[in-house]
Amino acid sequence: MLSSNQRKLITQLSKKKYRISNKLFVVEGKKVVNELIASSWPFQNLFTTEDNFHPDAEKLSLEEMKKITHFKTPSPVLGVFILPEVQKLLVEPITIALDGVSDPGNLGTIIRLCDWFGLSELICSKTTVDCYNPKVIQASMGSITRVRCYYVEDLGVTLTALQKPIYGATAKGDSIYTAKLPKEATYIFGSESHGISAYLSNHLNGELAIPQFRKGSSMAESLNVANASAIFLSELFRSS
Amino acid sequence: MLSSNQRKLITQLSKKKYRISNKLFVVEGKKVVNELIASSWPFQNLFTTEDNFHPDAEKLSLEEMKKITHFKTPSPVLGVFILPEVQKLLVEPITIALDGVSDPGNLGTIIRLCDWFGLSELICSKTTVDCYNPKVIQASMGSITRVRCYYVEDLGVTLTALQKPIYGATAKGDSIYTAKLPKEATYIFGSESHGISAYLSNHLNGELAIPQFRKGSSMAESLNVANASAIFLSELFRSS
Numbered sequence: 001m002l003s004s005n006q007r008k009l010i011t012q013l014s015k016k017k018y019r020i021s022n023k024l025f026v027v028e029g030k031k032v033v034n035e036l037i038a039s040s041w042p043f044q045n046l047f048t049t050e051d052n053f054h055p056d057a058e059k060l061s062l063e064e065m066k067k068i069t070h071f072k073t074p075s076p077v078l079g080v081f082i083l084p085e086v087q088k089l090l091v092e093p094i095t096i097a098l099d100g101v102s103d104p105g106n107l108g109t110i111i112r113l114c115d116w117f118g119l120s121e122l123i124c125s126k127t128t129v130d131c132y133n134p135k136v137i138q139a140s141m142g143s144i145t146r147v148r149c150y151y152v153e154d155l156g157v158t159l160t161a162l163q164k165p166i167y168g169a170t171a172k173g174d175s176i177y178t179a180k181l182p183k184e185a186t187y188i189f190g191s192e193s194h195g196i197s198a199y200l201s202n203h204l205n206g207e208l209a210i211p212q213f214r215k216g217s218s219m220a221e222s223l224n225v226a227n228a229s230a231i232f233l234s235e236l237f238r239s240s
Numbered sequence: 241m242l243s244s245n246q247r248k249l250i251t252q253l254s255k256k257k258y259r260i261s262n263k264l265f266v267v268e269g270k271k272v273v274n275e276l277i278a279s280s281w282p283f284q285n286l287f288t289t290e291d292n293f294h295p296d297a298e299k300l301s302l303e304e305m306k307k308i309t310h311f312k313t314p315s316p317v318l319g320v321f322i323l324p325e326v327q328k329l330l331v332e333p334i335t336i337a338l339d340g341v342s343d344p345g346n347l348g349t350i351i352r353l354c355d356w357f358g359l360s361e362l363i364c365s366k367t368t369v370d371c372y373n374p375k376v377i378q379a380s381m382g383s384i385t386r387v388r389c390y391y392v393e394d395l396g397v398t399l400t401a402l403q404k405p406i407y408g409a410t411a412k413g414d415s416i417y418t419a420k421l422p423k424e425a426t427y428i429f430g431s432e433s434h435g436i437s438a439y440l441s442n443h444l445n446g447e448l449a450i451p452q453f454r455k456g457s458s459m460a461e462s463l464n465v466a467n468a469s470a471i472f473l474s475e476l477f478r479s480s
Contacts, residue, residue: 035458039458105345112464115459116463145458177478210474213357214386219386223353230468234470234475239417
């Protein structure tokens with residue numbers, strides 16, 4: 001049985017300000033909740049409509065679950081997890097940074113990509129969607145347990161302090177297929193609608209692009225940012 | 241001023257069966273509607289909340305637009321376009337086929353990817369989400385005007401008839417970074433949750449995989465299907 005306070009809190013946790021003030025976030029879906037538990041991520045509550053999901057889980061009716069889900073269709077499992085403390089930067093040889101990526105699905109799949117290619121950190125501008133947004137968590141498919149998003153006030157200052165060359169993914173850059181892609185460097189991807197901000201552009205040591213193969217007067221303007229990141233990461237790691 | 245019949249029809253067009261019975265589909269967003277008009281795609285109606293969008297556009301109030309949009313937030317432009325007749329297969333050297341991709345955002349960005357790499361056709365199983373779904377159109381960002389989705393009853397039969405080797409993207413396949421990737425071949429991507437169907441697996445001449453770079457006991461199970469397609473397409477075209 002869900003108390004009205006619990007219900008109110010869980011509903012509020014769809015918003016970043018309540019996640020921060022309560023130091024909690026919500027994860028839905030059996031697979032992702034299980035991954036967080038397996039990674040020893042501390043939780044406050046587990047709710048389930050199933051029997052025998054977890055000894056600490058509270059059983060809810062489907063009606064109760066519908067009242068707290070952040071999605072149109074509830075999952076059989078919802079967990080309230082503790083927001084981690086901000087830690088120090090890890091600084092791996094290859095750093096991926098995001099400047100204003102706003103779509104939760106894009107951030108989630110970029111986290112999943114970083115995980116696939118063995119990266120454990122993603123540096124994000126404050127203008128990038130919060131990684132504890134329920135849709136980001138869902139799209140990350142558990143990779144949030146292995147890839148930490150590190151949010152910074154000023155990407156230009158933080159990335160310059162890493163003392164590695166900084167490359168931006170832009171429409172007009174050199175082809176990633178022919179340019180040298182250093183294995184100790186930072187690669188930045190910009191927002192879905194505006195690309196890399198004008199301010200951050202001044203901090204770049206170079207610009208790189210995925211060349212377009214269609215010829216003609218009518219062609220695509222850009223690739224989806226997660227797909228562009230996928231191609232960059234593949235190109236960076238394929239020969240390493 | 242919108243008639244109640246128009247309103248009812250546009251709302252119904254969110255469903256595939258009404259798109260087919262009316263031979264119409266809805267496109268929202270100025271950029272995508274403009275791309276369809278520029279490609280001479282025939283339309284039945286254009287609606288806009290703006291002045292001077294197009295000589296044939298009917299002006300609507302924001303309130304009226306809110307009643308017909310298929311999204312949470314209406315765009316300033318909504319067009320009702322004519323569903324094209326099914327044409328013959330184009331058969332390009334490289335064929336991309338989708339077996340049960342169900343997420344509209346994934347199909348939309350895969351269409352955008354095919355466009356980027358110069359492909360004009362995507363062969364889809366009947367179990368793949370309809371390409372005239374409003375969310376697919378939106379995610380394709382106008383690439384639907386250059387990449388046609390060809391839906392087939394039986395992917396196994398259609399792809400075998402192309403008389404090219406058929407490769408499936410699977411978790412256990414050979415690394416795309418070391419395997420030979422023929423430039424005349426079909427590459428299949430399976431559904432988000434189940435991969436390539438057991439039936440279609442019997443038609444494969446080979447299996448290919450994107451190797452995972454993270455080492456350890458805990459790792460990602462898979463990549464998002466659109467990101468996997470991005471990496472495959474990049475690998476296929478990078479040296480062509």
